[in-house]
Amino acid sequence: MRVTAAFSRLLRLKGVWVRAVRFEPDRVVVEVALRRRRLVCPECSFSTPHRHNIREVQSVWRHLDLGVWRLEIRATLRRLSCPVHGVRTEGVPFARAGSDFTRDFEALVAFLASRTDKTTITRLVRINWRTVGRIIERVCATDLDPGRLDELFDIGIDEISWRKQHRYLTLVCDHQRRRVVWGTEGAGEKAGDRFFAELGPERASQIKAISMDMGPGYAKSARKHAPQATICIDSYHVVQLATKALEEVRRDYWNELRSLGDQQAARRFKDARWALLKNPENLTKSQAVTYRKLKRAGGEVWRAYTLKEALRAIFAPGLTLEDVSVLIDRFISCATRSRLAPFTRLAQTITKHREGILAAVRLGITNARTEALNNKVRLITRRAYGFHSATAALALIMLTCGPINLQLPHEPHLHP
Ligand SMILES: [Zn+2]
Numbered sequence: 454m455r456v457t458a459a460f461s462r463l464l465r466l467k468g469v470w471v472r473a474v475r476f477e478p479d480r481v482v483v484e485v486a487l488r489r490r491r492l493v494c495p496e497c498s499f500s501t502p503h504r505h506n507i508r509e510v511q512s513v514w515r516h517l518d519l520g521v522w523r524l525e526i527r528a529t530l531r532r533l534s535c536p537v538h539g540v541r542t543e544g545v546p547f548a549r550a551g552s553d554f555t556r557d558f559e560a561l562v563a564f565l566a567s568r569t570d571k572t573t574i575t576r577l578v579r580i581n582w583r584t585v586g587r588i589i590e591r592v593c594a595t596d597l598d599p600g601r602l603d604e605l606f607d608i609g610i611d612e613i614s615w616r617k618q619h620r621y622l623t624l625v626c627d628h629q630r631r632r633v634v635w636g637t638e639g640a641g642e643k644a645g646d647r648f649f650a651e652l653g654p655e656r657a658s659q660i661k662a663i664s665m666d667m668g669p670g671y672a673k674s675a676r677k678h679a680p681q682a683t684i685c686i687d688s689y690h691v692v693q694l695a696t697k698a699l700e701e702v703r704r705d706y707w708n709e710l711r712s713l714g715d716q717q718a719a720r721r722f723k724d725a726r727w728a729l730l731k732n733p734e735n736l737t738k739s740q741a742v743t744y745r746k747l748k749r750a751g752g753e754v755w756r757a758y759t760l761k762e763a764l765r766a767i768f769a770p771g772l773t774l775e776d777v778s779v780l781i782d783r784f785i786s787c788a789t790r791s792r793l794a795p796f797t798r799l800a801q802t803i804t805k806h807r808e809g810i811l812a813a814v815r816l817g818i819t820n821a822r823t824e825a826l827n828n829k830v831r832l833i834t835r836r837a838y839g840f841h842s843a844t845a846a847l848a849l850i851m852l853t854c855g856p857i858n859l860q861l862p863h864e865p866h867l868h869p
Pocket residue numbers: 494495496497498499535536537538539
């Protein structure tokens with residue numbers, strides 16, 4: 454068998470034949486030529502027998518490594534004029550438009566990015582993390598399930614910070630299928646409006662329930678575009694607010710101790726932070742000791758803690774809607790009388806959103822359901838910190854939690 458024929462079979466690249474193979478010090482270079490005569494636009498299906506001019510373009514792609522060798526594919530391409538996209542270099546079947554990598558290589562990177570950490574990928578595949586970002590952006594743009602916005606009935610809309618300095622992404626999840634179906638950069642009403650614009654009025658009118666936080670932005674957008682939908686408040690957010698209120702009480706108390714010069718007590722309350730913010734069942738041994746000390750000491754911080762825990766317990770599984778509504782009212786009255794300013798404010802917020810909080814319980818949009826997906830997204834977002842753009846961070850979330858079927862190059866393709 455000739456070397457070129459052997460490489461043709463080895464590389465299995467769609468629509469090309471191998472003209473020549475040569476070894477360079479650090480790579481194997483494979484020259485290929487397209488089988489088809491017609492020129493195809495890289496962005497759409499437009500094809501033509503005519504070249505735009507005689508200018509040729511030397512293109513290079515990286516393909517899957519061959520043992521320890523880097524493998525480079527080279528081809529001489531022609532230019533065409535697409536009525537929509539203008540003058541472009543012709544597309545090739547084995548690579549996405551604008552990419553320096555073959556589809557097989559990108560499939561491997563996308564698969565790895567959805568499963569493992571930055572160092573593992575960059576070291577194994579020998580590309581930098583930003584390049585990983587650009588690759589998964591392309592994979593996401595072409596491979597997400599196009600029907601992902603159909604048949605949405607129970608959805609959740611939420612923001613997540615993907616970088617320090619308050620850079621946010623808005624994510625929409627499908628509660629029934631438990632996956633993220635849509636995302637955009639930014640937060641609040643405008644981000645919500647962008648979602649509904651893409652969804653369109655017909656699909657928006659099918660939505661029965663939308664869960665969200667207690668901010669005004671998403672609610673405003675939802676009332677505008679899906680007025681029939683019940684607005685639910687995720688209990689997850691309610692508990693989060695209580696945790697914040699507790700943190701405020703603890704910090705005030707700590708500052709007070711410090712200003713009184715009681716350094717030892719101040720340090721104790723600083724350490725108490727973790728013991729108090731964690732759920733009691735997740736405490737470490739030393740945190741449990743701090744926790745017992747605080748309990749014995751009583752005082753404002755302890756009262757704040759018991760309030761927060763009482764609220765968390767309301768959303769534990771197994772309670773009926775009636776139980777929950779009685780307990781919420783009891784919480785509101787306790788918090789109002791607590792003489793702890795952050796909890797008085799919390800009581801006001803909860804009163805204002807009482808209906809939405811109960812709607813979530815009634816419709817079964819429970820903490821457990823949203824929290825699992827939420828935690829998964831948060832974990833992935835931490836990995837996305839080094840990315841250059843929000844689109845790349847979003848792509849990583851969609852690859853991991855979205856409607857996409859990632860396959861490795863050696864696996865049989867469902868959609869050829
Ligand atoms: Zn085109």
